[in-house]
Amino acid sequence: MTKLAPVLSAHWDEKDSFTLEGYKRHGGYTASAKALAMDPDAVIQLVKDSGLRGRGGAGFPTGMKWGFIPQGDNKDHYLVVNADESEPGTCKDTPLLMANPHVLIEGCIIACHAIRAKHAFIYIRGEVTHVVRRVNQAITDAYAAGILGNGVDVVLHIGAGAYICGEETALLDSLEGFRGQPRLRPPFPAIAGLYARPTVVNNVESISSVPAIVNNGADWYQSMGTEKSKGTTLYSLSGHVVNPGQFEAPLGITLREILDLAGGVRPGHKLKFWTPGGSSTPLFTEAHLDTPLDYEGVAAAGSMLGTKALQIFDETTCVVRAVLRWTEFYKHESCGKCTPCREGTWWLVQILRDLEAGKGTEADLAKLLDLCDNIMGRSFCALGDGATSPITSSIKYFRDEYIAHLTQGGCPFDPVASTLFAGAGA
Amino acid sequence: MAYTDEDIQIMESIIKRYPRPRSAIMPLLHYVQSKAGYVTNEGIEVIAKVLQLEAAEVTAVSTFYTQYKPTPVGEYHVGVCTNTLCAVMGGDAIFASLKDHLGIGNDEVTADGKVSLEHIECNAACDYAPVVMANWEFYDNQTVESAKDLVDSMRAGNPKPPTRGPNKLVTWKEASAVLAGLNDGLAHEGVQAGEPTLLGLKLSKEGK
Numbered sequence: 001m002t003k004l005a006p007v008l009s010a011h012w013d014e015k016d017s018f019t020l021e022g023y024k025r026h027g028g029y030t031a032s033a034k035a036l037a038m039d040p041d042a043v044i045q046l047v048k049d050s051g052l053r054g055r056g057g058a059g060f061p062t063g064m065k066w067g068f069i070p071q072g073d074n075k076d077h078y079l080v081v082n083a084d085e086s087e088p089g090t091c092k093d094t095p096l097l098m099a100n101p102h103v104l105i106e107g108c109i110i111a112c113h114a115i116r117a118k119h120a121f122i123y124i125r126g127e128v129t130h131v132v133r134r135v136n137q138a139i140t141d142a143y144a145a146g147i148l149g150n151g152v153d154v155v156l157h158i159g160a161g162a163y164i165c166g167e168e169t170a171l172l173d174s175l176e177g178f179r180g181q182p183r184l185r186p187p188f189p190a191i192a193g194l195y196a197r198p199t200v201v202n203n204v205e206s207i208s209s210v211p212a213i214v215n216n217g218a219d220w221y222q223s224m225g226t227e228k229s230k231g232t233t234l235y236s237l238s239g240h241v242v243n244p245g246q247f248e249a250p251l252g253i254t255l256r257e258i259l260d261l262a263g264g265v266r267p268g269h270k271l272k273f274w275t276p277g278g279s280s281t282p283l284f285t286e287a288h289l290d291t292p293l294d295y296e297g298v299a300a301a302g303s304m305l306g307t308k309a310l311q312i313f314d315e316t317t318c319v320v321r322a323v324l325r326w327t328e329f330y331k332h333e334s335c336g337k338c339t340p341c342r343e344g345t346w347w348l349v350q351i352l353r354d355l356e357a358g359k360g361t362e363a364d365l366a367k368l369l370d371l372c373d374n375i376m377g378r379s380f381c382a383l384g385d386g387a388t389s390p391i392t393s394s395i396k397y398f399r400d401e402y403i404a405h406l407t408q409g410g411c412p413f414d415p416v417a418s419t420l421f422a423g424a425g426a
Numbered sequence: 427m428a429y430t431d432e433d434i435q436i437m438e439s440i441i442k443r444y445p446r447p448r449s450a451i452m453p454l455l456h457y458v459q460s461k462a463g464y465v466t467n468e469g470i471e472v473i474a475k476v477l478q479l480e481a482a483e484v485t486a487v488s489t490f491y492t493q494y495k496p497t498p499v500g501e502y503h504v505g506v507c508t509n510t511l512c513a514v515m516g517g518d519a520i521f522a523s524l525k526d527h528l529g530i531g532n533d534e535v536t537a538d539g540k541v542s543l544e545h546i547e548c549n550a551a552c553d554y555a556p557v558v559m560a561n562w563e564f565y566d567n568q569t570v571e572s573a574k575d576l577v578d579s580m581r582a583g584n585p586k587p588p589t590r591g592p593n594k595l596v597t598w599k600e601a602s603a604v605l606a607g608l609n610d611g612l613a614h615e616g617v618q619a620g621e622p623t624l625l626g627l628k629l630s631k632e633g634k
Binding site: 003004005006009010012013014015016017018019076085086087088089090091093094095098099119125126127128129130132133134136137138140155156157158159160161162163174175176177178179180195235236237238239240243244245246247248249261262279309311313317321322325326329332333335415416418419420421 | 451
């Protein structure tokens with residue numbers, strides 16, 4: 001049995017955990033003092049040695065990303081923190097920032113030192129007013145205490161409702177004051193990022209993991225997790241479970257273990273399908289309960305660890321309805337820059353709407369898969385790729401359910417049964 | 427409405443946050459919403475002027491982002507999450523009942539100007555599903571009845587407080603000022619975390 005390992009979440013149960021005082025009570029800002037006394041390259045090496053990988057979804061080694069920033073180039077360097085948490089199912093950075101914004105600020109100071117940047121930007125989604133307040137106040141308090149302003153400035157930038165801005169190059173365009181549309185890579189942000197300057201873009205959880213690594217060492221971090229997926233991380237469990245919530249555990253824990261901790265699927269029901277890392281990661285079923293939830297384990301089973309957003313759906317849920325809704329989301333959020341994604345997501349929605357209403361034919365399933373094939377890998381960013389994940393995986397595991405919509409001339413499920421208010425056993 | 431010298435000074439201070447002025451477009455649009463309630467033509471012109479851009483360039487940015495409203499919203503803007511997980515768990519039923527209860531559709535405002543309604547996408551609170559937002563504050567674990575009570579309290583002029591947010595729900599304009607990066611001094615109010623956020627930590631302390 002994997003034991004939980006709260007590091008990021010260790011002190012969230014203290015009422016003032018979000019204040020400077022609350023943060024300092026547990027060694028807050030000792031890691032940045034330690035890091036600032038180190039050679040920047042040594043800080044990068046420490047993060048490389050820790051094995052920390054990006055927690056925003058892609059899992060790219062954080063220290064290696066920092067190492068890509070050219071040195072001695074006489075250009076301004078920038079750190080940009082991606083706090084535009086919007087991937088359906090993902091809900092880890094938002095509670096982290098509400099409970100402890102200072103750990104992110106301390107991580108920014110350390111990362112800026114390592115990559116020789118003077119400016120960090122925190123790009124936070126605009127639909128979380130109270131989280132904005134908490135982060136803004138933490139920045140203000142850190143300046144007043146002389147923690148910021150002595151070599152590092154942190155600027156809070158607030159988004160305005162666009163999922164695409166969670167894509168790092170769209171985020172940079174948005175931060176520069178344009179419509180948030182992805183850029184063609186290369187050049188990568190490490191060479192030409194914000195204002196065409198060398199830029200590191202990291203997720204909130206990645207940067208927030210750094211202070212503990214500096215204080216406790218790379219070996220300590222390496223001692224948790226699996227062979228290639230080191231450390232602890234936040235798993236966010238939601239949906240048809242008895243007790244949803246945040247579970248910080250070493251990488252490699254399984255859904256079966258997390259479900260046990262959460263009291264299981266709601267009484268009288270059983271697991272039907274789930275996402276390992278948000279709606280852009282191919283669906284899993286009961287067959288994947290024992291898949292190690294690390295980067296390699298999930299990939300080997302045909303999906304992606306993504307943001308570790310475990311959305312659980314029981315047998316009352318119509319998979320066609322679920323997939324249609326996600327597809328409508330991707331259609332709405334497609335920025336329109338690349339044709340395969342812009343046009344393709346609209347086609348997908350039209351076909352899925354017909355299928356859900358029982359108006360399609362079995363040939364539409366082949367058409368859906370063909371469309372997915374023509375969207376996948378054909379745009380600047382991965383939004384369109386993500387849109388295909390729930391479709392292809394649901395047809396793979398639940399083809400019969402699509403067919404049932406056609407033979408019955410509509411959806412065979414009662415939507416009331418899947419609501420929380422339907423009550424246990426409904 | 428006219429933009430006063432003080433407004434312009436605040437806008438200049440927002441611009442100064444950034445190495446390059448154009449980066450301030452988004453907070454300035456939030457600021458315009460805090461003054462006018464939505465993105466007015468006048469607001470676009472003022473932003474264009476302070477940033478030395480064409481109005482069309484500012485409009486191009488404004489129309490890309492769904493939080494910038496081209497028409498007035500209510501004093502309390504209510505968003506019901508109808509992305510898959512919330513929808514399945516009750517969001518669809520909540521949204522349908524609110525439309526019926528208020529007699530308005532998606533993106534519409536009640537005649538008294540108090541409440542507007544919008545179906546929203548995932549708001550990063552899935553462990554609190556079904557989720558309703560008001561002026562982008564969290565109302566967790568909603569039901570059809572609790573959501574109706576919430577909008578009734580808004581129309582009565584005494585809105586129920588957010589689940590995880592300040593002690594009192596601020597207005598749309600006040601919330602827009604917060605999103606422009608202005609500090610309203612309410613960060614210390616409300617819980618640091620809700621129960622689901624703390625579940626793993628609690629179990630860990632029990633030796634799990």
